Amino acid sequence: MSSKSLEEALSHRMFDKYDYYIRAVQQPDEDVKFFRDTYRELAGRTPHTLREDFCGTFALCCAWAKLGEKYVAHGLDLDEEPIEYGREKYLAKLTREQQKRVNIHNLNVMDPRAPKADLINALNFSYFIFKKRLEMKRYLTCCLDSLNPDGLLILDCFGGSECQSAIEDATKHSGFTYYWDQVDFDPVTHHARFHIHFKPEGRKKIKRVFTYDWRMWTIPELRDLMEEVGFSESFVYWEGTDEATGQGNSEFTRVETGEECESWIAYVVGKK
Ligand SMILES: C[S@@+](CC[C@H](N)C(=O)[O-])C[C@H]1O[C@@H](n2cnc3c(N)ncnc32)[C@H](O)[C@@H]1O
Missing domain, CATH: 2.20.25 (N-terminal domain of TfIIb)
Incomplete structure (x- = not known):
């Protein structure tokens, strides 16, 4: 191996990609509160079971378990590598009691053994891997079947010119x-x-x-599919703008119409 590629290999080995990833694109402690509050707003009670589809290092599951002793989380992912990282770095930081409420399954999100939940989340656009309408329809149907009565499926979505x-x-x-x-x-x-x-x-x-x-799905496509597979209603939560920077402010409010902009992020929520 040349000294240049040896240097690159060492640099990659010492580099903690999941730590950089969470710091750049995730805010699990804030997200779980938003999801809990959205459920309270739309279903009129507090959700207790969360399923994190495509969970990777399952940071959301760990944040959910920290909300209180009734909060149970299930994470689903096909890849053992991020799951193992999550066990070492995030699960290990929880108390024994919290750890007992986090259940990680090395399963496909469409596996019929996937656990039931009040809330299902597929975040950071992971479900964009489904490129065919029929595949997306099948995924949404699996989610609907897994949701408890009044359950919510929360997907994030992005777009813009x-x-x-x-x-x-x-x-x-x-x-x-x-x-x-x-x-x-x-x-x-x-x-x-x-x-x-x-x-x-x-x-x-x-x-x-x-x-x-990925396939870049649009909000109306997702809402139409949700309706088609039997979700009773769907909602959109749109990110507000930080007046000083012109960037998103991580605050999401329910809207009927969006705003034309270069890039936007929203949550599409399907209610069982
Ligand atoms: C972009 S990561 C998402 C990590 C995390 N959910 C987040 O919000 O950043 C996508 C994950 O989906 C997993 N994955 C892809 N297809 C899957 C499937 N059909 N069932 C379960 N997990 C899957 C991959 O192994 C990968 O860990």
Whole structure:
């Protein structure tokens, strides 16, 4: 191995990709409160069981278990690597009692053995891996079947004119820069590919740490499919804008209509 590739291999080995990922794109402690409050608003009671589909390192499950002794979480993922990371880094930080309420299943999200829940979340657009309408319909049907009465499916969704072209967006975080790199977008199929790169301060950019090959689903497509498979209602929560920066402010409110902008994030919520 050349000294250059040895240096790269060592640098990758020392680099904690899941830690950078959570710091750049997740805020599980805030998210679980929003999901609990949304359920209270739409179902009129407090949810206790959350299922995190495509859970990866299951940070959301751990945050859910911290909400109180009645809160039970189930995480589903096909890949043992992030699950193992979550066990070491996040589950281990919970109390014994909280740990007992976190259940991780190395399962496909469409597996009939997937546990039932009051709330199902598929976050960071993970369900965009389903490229065919029939596949998405099957996934939504599985979720509906797994939800308890009045249960909610919460999906995040993104779009806007900026997401329909190749573009690289850089965001500075403490100690590193996060890059969201859209490689392409096909207007005929709505297929798009993305990479996440990280540049630790004072080091070379580490490229293609995570890669995604998705179909960019739209809000009306998802809501129509929810209706088609039998969800009783669907709702949209739209992110507000920080007046100072013009960027999203992580505050989501229920809307009937959106706002034309270069890039937006919203939650699409289906009620059983
Ligand atoms: C982008 S990560 C999402 C991590 C986390 N949920 C988040 O919000 O950032 C997508 C995860 O989905 C998992 N995955 C992909 N297809 C799956 C399937 N059919 N069933 C279960 N997990 C799946 C992958 O193993 C990967 O860990």
